[in-house]
Amino acid sequence: MVKNEVTLHVNGETRSLYIRNAETLLYTLREKLGLTGAKPGCLNGDCGACTVEVNGAAIKSCIMLTIEAANQQITTVEGLQDAPIQTQFVEKFAFQCGYCTPGFIMNCNTLIEKYPEANETVIKKWLESNICRCTGYKEIEDAVKAVLTSNQADSSV
Amino acid sequence: MSWSIGKNIIRKDAVEKVTGTAKYTADAPTSNMYHVKLVISQHAHAKLKAVNVARAWDVSGVRAILLGQSSLPLTGDEVKDRPILAFDRVRYFGEPIAAVVADEPFQAKKAAELIEVIYEPLPVVQSPKEALQRDAVLLHENLASYDKVQYVYPEKGSNVANRVKIRKGTIEQALLESDVVIEENFSLSPSDHTAMETRCVIAEVKQDGFVHFTSTTQAPYRIKEQMSNYFNIDEGKIIVNAPYVGGGFGGKVALHLELIAYLATVAVGGKQVKLHYTREEDMVTAPGRIGLEATIKLAATKDGKITGAKLLYLFDTGAYSDKGTMISKAAAATCTGPYQIDNIWCDSLAVYTNHPYATAYRGFSHSELLFAFERAMDILARKLGMDPLELRKKNAILPGQTTPTQVPLNSSTVGDLPRCINKLKELMNWQEGTVIPIDDEKVRVKGISCSWKTSTIGPSASSGVALLFNPDGSINVLSGIVEIGMGAKTILAQLLAEKLKMDIQKIHVHMEVNTQTTPEHYKTAASRGTLMAGRALVKAADDAIRQLKQIAAQVLICSPDDLDVGYEKVYVREEPDAFVEVKDICYGYKYPNGYAIGGQIIGKGTYTLRHLTNLDRHTGIGKTGPEYTIGAQGVEVEFNTKDFTYKILKAYSVIDAGKVLNPQTAIGQIMGGMSMGLNHASSETFVFNDEGIVQNPRFRTYGPFRYGNHPDYIVHFLENPHIDGPFGARGVGESGLIGMPAALANSLSVASRVELNRLPLTPEFIWHEKKAGNNDDLV
Numbered sequence: 040m041v042k043n044e045v046t047l048h049v050n051g052e053t054r055s056l057y058i059r060n061a062e063t064l065l066y067t068l069r070e071k072l073g074l075t076g077a078k079p080g081c082l083n084g085d086c087g088a089c090t091v092e093v094n095g096a097a098i099k100s101c102i103m104l105t106i107e108a109a110n111q112q113i114t115t116v117e118g119l120q121d122a123p124i125q126t127q128f129v130e131k132f133a134f135q136c137g138y139c140t141p142g143f144i145m146n147c148n149t150l151i152e153k154y155p156e157a158n159e160t161v162i163k164k165w166l167e168s169n170i171c172r173c174t175g176y177k178e179i180e181d182a183v184k185a186v187l188t189s190n191q192a193d194s195s196v
Numbered sequence: 197m198s199w200s201i202g203k204n205i206i207r208k209d210a211v212e213k214v215t216g217t218a219k220y221t222a223d224a225p226t227s228n229m230y231h232v233k234l235v236i237s238q239h240a241h242a243k244l245k246a247v248n249v250a251r252a253w254d255v256s257g258v259r260a261i262l263l264g265q266s267s268l269p270l271t272g273d274e275v276k277d278r279p280i281l282a283f284d285r286v287r288y289f290g291e292p293i294a295a296v297v298a299d300e301p302f303q304a305k306k307a308a309e310l311i312e313v314i315y316e317p318l319p320v321v322q323s324p325k326e327a328l329q330r331d332a333v334l335l336h337e338n339l340a341s342y343d344k345v346q347y348v349y350p351e352k353g354s355n356v357a358n359r360v361k362i363r364k365g366t367i368e369q370a371l372l373e374s375d376v377v378i379e380e381n382f383s384l385s386p387s388d389h390t391a392m393e394t395r396c397v398i399a400e401v402k403q404d405g406f407v408h409f410t411s412t413t414q415a416p417y418r419i420k421e422q423m424s425n426y427f428n429i430d431e432g433k434i435i436v437n438a439p440y441v442g443g444g445f446g447g448k449v450a451l452h453l454e455l456i457a458y459l460a461t462v463a464v465g466g467k468q469v470k471l472h473y474t475r476e477e478d479m480v481t482a483p484g485r486i487g488l489e490a491t492i493k494l495a496a497t498k499d500g501k502i503t504g505a506k507l508l509y510l511f512d513t514g515a516y517s518d519k520g521t522m523i524s525k526a527a528a529a530t531c532t533g534p535y536q537i538d539n540i541w542c543d544s545l546a547v548y549t550n551h552p553y554a555t556a557y558r559g560f561s562h563s564e565l566l567f568a569f570e571r572a573m574d575i576l577a578r579k580l581g582m583d584p585l586e587l588r589k590k591n592a593i594l595p596g597q598t599t600p601t602q603v604p605l606n607s608s609t610v611g612d613l614p615r616c617i618n619k620l621k622e623l624m625n626w627q628e629g630t631v632i633p634i635d636d637e638k639v640r641v642k643g644i645s646c647s648w649k650t651s652t653i654g655p656s657a658s659s660g661v662a663l664l665f666n667p668d669g670s671i672n673v674l675s676g677i678v679e680i681g682m683g684a685k686t687i688l689a690q691l692l693a694e695k696l697k698m699d700i701q702k703i704h705v706h707m708e709v710n711t712q713t714t715p716e717h718y719k720t721a722a723s724r725g726t727l728m729a730g731r732a733l734v735k736a737a738d739d740a741i742r743q744l745k746q747i748a749a750q751v752l753i754c755s756p757d758d759l760d761v762g763y764e765k766v767y768v769r770e771e772p773d774a775f776v777e778v779k780d781i782c783y784g785y786k787y788p789n790g791y792a793i794g795g796q797i798i799g800k801g802t803y804t805l806r807h808l809t810n811l812d813r814h815t816g817i818g819k820t821g822p823e824y825t826i827g828a829q830g831v832e833v834e835f836n837t838k839d840f841t842y843k844i845l846k847a848y849s850v851i852d853a854g855k856v857l858n859p860q861t862a863i864g865q866i867m868g869g870m871s872m873g874l875n876h877a878s879s880e881t882f883v884f885n886d887e888g889i890v891q892n893p894r895f896r897t898y899g900p901f902r903y904g905n906h907p908d909y910i911v912h913f914l915e916n917p918h919i920d921g922p923f924g925a926r927g928v929g930e931s932g933l934i935g936m937p938a939a940l941a942n943s944l945s946v947a948s949r950v951e952l953n954r955l956p957l958t959p960e961f962i963w964h965e966k967k968a969g970n971n972d973d974l975v
Contacts (some may be wrong), residue, residue, distance in 0.1 A: 040256075059302070061302070066948060068820065070226060073225065074216075075216070075219070075220075075223035076215075076216020076217070077216075077224075077390070077471075078220070078393070078442070079222065079394070079867060080392050080393070080394070080475065080895075081475040081720055081894065081895050082474060082475065083475075083894065083896075085475075085551040085894060085895035085896045086392065086475075086895050088392055089942055095928040105780075115216065116214075116215065117216050117217070119215070124918070125214040125215065126208075128214045129206060129207075129210040129211070130862050132204075132207065132394070132860045132861065133867060134210075134213050134371055135443075135679030135681035135682065135864060136392065136393070136440070136441065136442045136443040136444075136680060137209065137212075137213030137214075137218050137440060137442070137443075137681070138220065138391075138393045138442025138646070139217040139392045140213050140216075144214060149504070157853070163903060163904035166902075166903035166904070167903045167904050168902075169900075169902075169903065170392065170895060170900050170902060171392070171869050171903075172389075172390060172391055172392050172443050172662075172872070172900065173392075173443055173681045174864060174867065174868050174871070175867035175868050175871030175906050175909055176871065176901070176903050176904075176905070176906040177906055178864060178866055178867075180906070181905065182562075183831070191854070194400035
């Protein structure tokens with residue numbers, strides 16, 4: 040089994056490790072770095088439970104090879120510190136079983152950073168890449184809109 | 197004024213879940229584990245001519261290869277009909293045939309791909325009706341010789357795994373004497389739960405002989421019980437861990453992967469092994485949702501009083517029965533929906549086919565039977581020229597009347613359906629009309645349904661709670677409920693805070709279940725968490741209160757009868773200034789001279805369902821569950837009359853919840869259920885080809901709702917208490933779902949002016965039905 044060394048920048052830390060070339064970023068994060076916040080749900084990009092940020096973009100880590108992520112800035116849910124979207128997920132009851140939650144939070148967080156003025160269409164376009172089977176999506180809608188509205192209010196002051 | 201009940205208390209699992217630190221089964225470090233990969237059947241029905249494993253052994257890292265054999269036990273909850281690994285024959289697409297154990301997941305996968313299976317295809321049975329034909333191929337020739345529980349009735353020489361009969365009154369006379377009769381057929385295909393977390397198990401046999409499982413299960417205590425039965429292991433030596441579960445919806449009640457993983461760990465000397473299903477395996481190999489073919493015949497007087505119901509429910513339990521037999525029983529017990537009908541004839545069957553096998557699914561037959569029955573109600577209303585809500589109100593089951601299984605009801609057990617209907621009528625602005633034109637192409641249209649649900653679980657199912665006090669007066673709550681998403685453990689904390697009038701932040705709920713150290717909760721299913729664990733908790737709190745009073749009485753030199761517990765104190769009722777703090781007595785009390793009395797307060801409580809029975813084989817008389825949660829639901833849809841596409845604008849639920857313990861959690865359960873019901877009604881289904889192969893076992897083709905598909909949800913609760921429930925609460929975990937398929941189908945039937953009697957309701961299906969109905973070419 041051939042393994043190569045890669046350097047990953049994850050949640051502000053630089054980590055060097057040996058990986059198989061075929062390893063996905065999701066596998067490496069979970070199995071090599073113990074960052075199990077990103078979840079496997081489909082392993083083919085359908086469900087978004089494995090979403091992380093790579094250089095500020097929301098990426099489904101199950102369809103990115105680890106070697107593609109070498110030397111890039113990666114943020115997983117474990118790297119967020121009291122992000123407003125986390126607080127709103129708690130307050131709006133935007134999770135039930137919690138399995139899709141880290142992926143949703145990472146996708147919402149990236150959306151909020153990139154499109155602070157996001158309208159309904161933009162929100163829908165972003166969030167329809169993730170699946171939740173417990174909620175009826177309403178609570179997630181409330182959470183993401185609460186953060187966007189609050190940011191917009193702050194910036195208009 | 198309540199202390200904690202009825203408030204939007206933040207969930208106890210919130211921080212762990214939004215920070216990614218909540219641990220699920222597959223999150224355990226794997227450096228010390230082997231990995232298991234299955235070879236699954238590529239045919240829905242075939243003889244296994246050969247399974248050649250030689251090439252698989254060439255893959256490095258392979259430790260063991262397991263094949264099915266007749267010496268292994270057959271398994272099943274009610275009828276033991278299922279081999280752990282198929283041998284001689286496969287009966288559904290996706291059935292496990294072999295398992296490879298290897299060091300790394302990719303090695304196990306590579307080896308599994310090199311196992312060559314030689315099949316000899318057999319004729320495929322694709323529906324219950326087909327399976328019941330005289331010349332149908334038999335799925336289980338040895339059906340009559342399988343071990344089974346007493347109250348299940350497989351029929352020898354047929355594909356019938358169970359038949360439940362309801363006989364109340366005289367149906368033939370009712371049909372003869374009625375003014376109006378309708379008869380319609382309804383159907384839906386099997387589908388899947390698709391919880392976001394796919395099933396996973398880690399198994400190990402330690403040197404001391406103890407068998408350990410960590411599993412994505414809703415029923416850890418049943419794993420312990422059943423593994424003990426199948427493999428003759430002392431039940432006390434089986435320890436099951438259930439961490440957070442990423443959604444269950446009934447699908448993780450079944451014992452499935454654990455059986456294979458146990459064989460795998462034994463094959464490698466007891467070393468830890470992990471079996472983690474892919475999405476595709478989770479959908480087809482593991483059990484899914486039951487299908488149904490139903491025939492509903494209703495008789496009524498011309499003013500709309502329903503006098504008789506003749507019902508045939510044919511459940512498609514797939515290749516094996518698992519919970520299918522109990523689903524057919526649950527359907528029989530509530531076969532008419534929430535209506536008083538004097539004359540009922542119902543046969544409810546679980547029938548084998550070559551589809552993936554069925555297990556429990558949120559609603560446990562109710563969304564399926566209500567789809568059929570509530571569609572029939574609308575068809576009857578149309579024939580009578582009566583408003584569909586009025587028809588339902590006129591026939592609504594009331595306290596003082598009896599269920600199909602002849603259980604007398606009262607206001608505690610059944611709640612208030614007419615008030616639910618009235619409220620729905622008001623919320624939906626019913627008098628505005630049910631079809632409102634928008635433009636040349638589009639109409640806005642409304643549809644409704646009513647629902648009821650009780651549980652059908654073991655007659656002696658029980659739940660236990662232990663409360664362990666900490667020296668600071670805080671309390672650890674131990675309950676065998678698995679946190680599968682519904683927030684039940686937060687509800688337990690609320691109940692305890694209410695009982696003790698204490699700060700909920702000082703109540704610590706242990707989330708993970710370990711069957712060795714956590715009091716048993718029968719199964720986390722059937723919306724039974726709040727009733728059973730809630731009652732156990734109340735009893736445990738009373739036990740703790742009794743102990744606190746006993747020790748405080750010695751400190752305060754009075755009778756325990758004069759004391760109350762609250763606000764983290766034990767105080768004299770009449771003179772609250774005379775008190776002792778809970779933290780100063782919950783580990784015993786120390787007198788100033790050093791003498792000590794008492795010790796750690798440990799409160800305990802158990803609750804067992806009361807007076808439940810099996811159903812009489814010939815009449816169906818008996819009681820399957822305690823209380824009914826009743827509701828009225830509706831949808832408002834924008835429908836395009838040209839291309840038959842539609843958008844669900846609003847979804848309504850009026851549910852008699854008994855008592856709402858945490859509004860936000862309860863609303864979340866109802867909205868989530870409504871979403872699931874609408875999703876199932878509009879797009880979710882397995883698509884089978886002619887050979888019985890599932891064509892869409894993945895998210896992108898299966899059709900789950902995504903963000904933006906959701907309608908506006910309007911949820912309203914009535915609170916007619918279930919006096920046996922904790923603080924009057926009824927179970928609501930399934931109520932949001934079960935009326936939705938019928939409500940959507942009723943609205944679209946009105947909109948399209950054709951009776952839509954099959955799910956899912958895709959535009960293509962509506963087009964097809966229109967074409968058939970109009971007998972002309974619409975395209």
